[in-house]
Amino acid sequence: xxxxxxxxxxxxxxxxxxxxxxxxxxxxxxxxxxxxxxxxxxxxxxxxxxxxxxxxxxxxxxxxxxxxxxxxxxxxxxxxxxxxxxxxxxxxxxxxxxxxxxxxxxxxxxxxxxxxxxxxxxxxxxxxxxxxxxxxxxxxxxxxxxxxxxxxxxxxxxxxxxxxxxxxxxxxxxxxxxxxxxxxxxxxxxxxxxxxxxxxxxxxxxxxxxxxxxxxxxxxxxxxxxxxxxxxxxxxxxxxxxxxxxxxxxxxxxxxxxxxxxxxxxxxxxxxxxxxxxxxxxxxxxxxxxxxxxxxxxxxxxxxxxxxxxxxxxxxxxxxxxxxxxxxxxxxxxxxxxxxxxxxxxxxxxxxxxxxxxxxxxxxxxxxxxxxxxxxxxxxxxxxxxxxxxxxxxx
Numbered sequence: 001x002x003x004x005x006x007x008x009x010x011x012x013x014x015x016x017x018x019x020x021x022x023x024x025x026x027x028x029x030x031x032x033x034x035x036x037x038x039x040x041x042x043x044x045x046x047x048x049x050x051x052x053x054x055x056x057x058x059x060x061x062x063x064x065x066x067x068x069x070x071x072x073x074x075x076x077x078x079x080x081x082x083x084x085x086x087x088x089x090x091x092x093x094x095x096x097x098x099x100x101x102x103x104x105x106x107x108x109x110x111x112x113x114x115x116x117x118x119x120x121x122x123x124x125x126x127x128x129x130x131x132x133x134x135x136x137x138x139x140x141x142x143x144x145x146x147x148x149x150x151x152x153x154x155x156x157x158x159x160x161x162x163x164x165x166x167x168x169x170x171x172x173x174x175x176x177x178x179x180x181x182x183x184x185x186x187x188x189x190x191x192x193x194x195x196x197x198x199x200x201x202x203x204x205x206x207x208x209x210x211x212x213x214x215x216x217x218x219x220x221x222x223x224x225x226x227x228x229x230x231x232x233x234x235x236x237x238x239x240x241x242x243x244x245x246x247x248x249x250x251x252x253x254x255x256x257x258x259x260x261x262x263x264x265x266x267x268x269x270x271x272x273x274x275x276x277x278x279x280x281x282x283x284x285x286x287x288x289x290x291x292x293x294x295x296x297x298x299x300x301x302x303x304x305x306x307x308x309x310x311x312x313x314x315x316x317x318x319x320x321x322x323x324x325x326x327x328x329x330x331x332x333x334x335x336x337x338x339x340x341x342x343x344x345x346x347x348x349x350x351x352x353x354x355x356x357x358x359x360x361x362x363x364x365x366x367x368x369x370x371x372x373x374x375x376x377x378x379x380x381x382x383x384x385x386x387x388x389x390x391x392x393x394x395x
Contacts, residue, residue: 008383010038011048011089011109016101018050024269025210026296031095033176034120037368038093041376046089049073054101058132067135070104077105078112091115091383097122102139107146114390116148116382120173124160149378154294154315171378175294175319176371179362181272182303184280203238203345206282206306208275208297211246215291222288222334224255229338230345237345238263241278245269279304283351284344289313290332302326303362307354309340319366325358
């Protein structure tokens with residue numbers, strides 16, 4: 001925060017998935033990281049609501065009910081802020097808006113209190129203006145037009161937002177993590193067993209992802225097909241660890257049943273310590289990234305010094321620097337993924353150089369401290385100006 005501004009309070013809201021949701025995901029992780037980044041920038045952060053606004057099937061009645069509930073919650077918050085029951089925020093910050101999950105609360109509260117309205121990770125899909133999600137789509141449009149600043153971890157979202165947003169309000173925010181968390185440990189998951197020495201003739205591959213239907217499942221299918229398409233001379237040159245779990249685990253196990261049992265390790269859902277341990281043993285993170293927004297697991301792998309081979313989708317290119325920290329291939333292209341993987345199985349030395357570059361890039365451009373500075377650089381003048389204007393009116 002700028003000098004002279006103290007105890008600035010942010011009301012934070014994640015309508016897609018609250019911070020304490022029991023199911024881990026990149027979305028939940030990013031919401032938590034944003035709160036930490038805002039706090040490191042010197043702001044006091046209050047979670048304003050845990051209402052989940054997602055309607056996955058386009059049910060118009062459910063959208064209407066959520067809109068009504070959001071309005072009631074907004075009015076309740078406003079009353080509590082104005083009568084002093086809750087500390088009055090100086091700004092509102094909403095994370096992740098799209099047509100299936102709009103913000104029915106924040107725009108109302110921000111407008112009534114006269115405070116800045118900030119958004120991180122919004123997307124605009126004009127094709128949803130008509131049809132089952134029309135009401136939610138129009139709520140997204142209103143929120144984008146109202147926003148004082150919009151932070152985009154995925155550059156692909158910026159072009160669609162620009163025609164709606166006010167001039168100068170759309171900003172690229174590089175995806176970030178607490179990089180120090182992912183420095184490889186000296187010991188194993190129990191912090192006592194030393195890491196096993198890596199076999200020089202084997203390339204250790206890793207993929208970290210939830211085993212869910214839809215795009216995650218498609219990525220696992222592409223990965224299995226790409227491994228199967230490798231030349232027979234390379235089939236004994238790799239081992240793969242799959243970190244993650246979920247409702248389609250059985251189907252994922254079946255996908256990889258074609259390979260020798262000692263080539264595939266299903267590590268299950270792991271905490272940070274165990275995931276960091278498996279990353280420390282890996283030479284290459286492999287993920288086809290079907291319809292991936294940007295891929296937090298890819299960033300975490302690079303922070304741990306692991307090169308990445310991924311599909312070039314969404315904002316993945318904002319994390320993986322092709323030819324430097326890893327390699328990108330066309331999204332969903334099994335042959336291209338398999339060909340790129342074969343090249344690196346034949347030349348493992350390239351993985352070490354890329355891994356070093358990946359760790360350096362993560363430290364320099366994707367650490368949470370960099371995000372805190374970026375958020376504060378944009379937000380602080382807006383908040384300060386609004387506070388000054390309010391104080392002048394009250395004088």
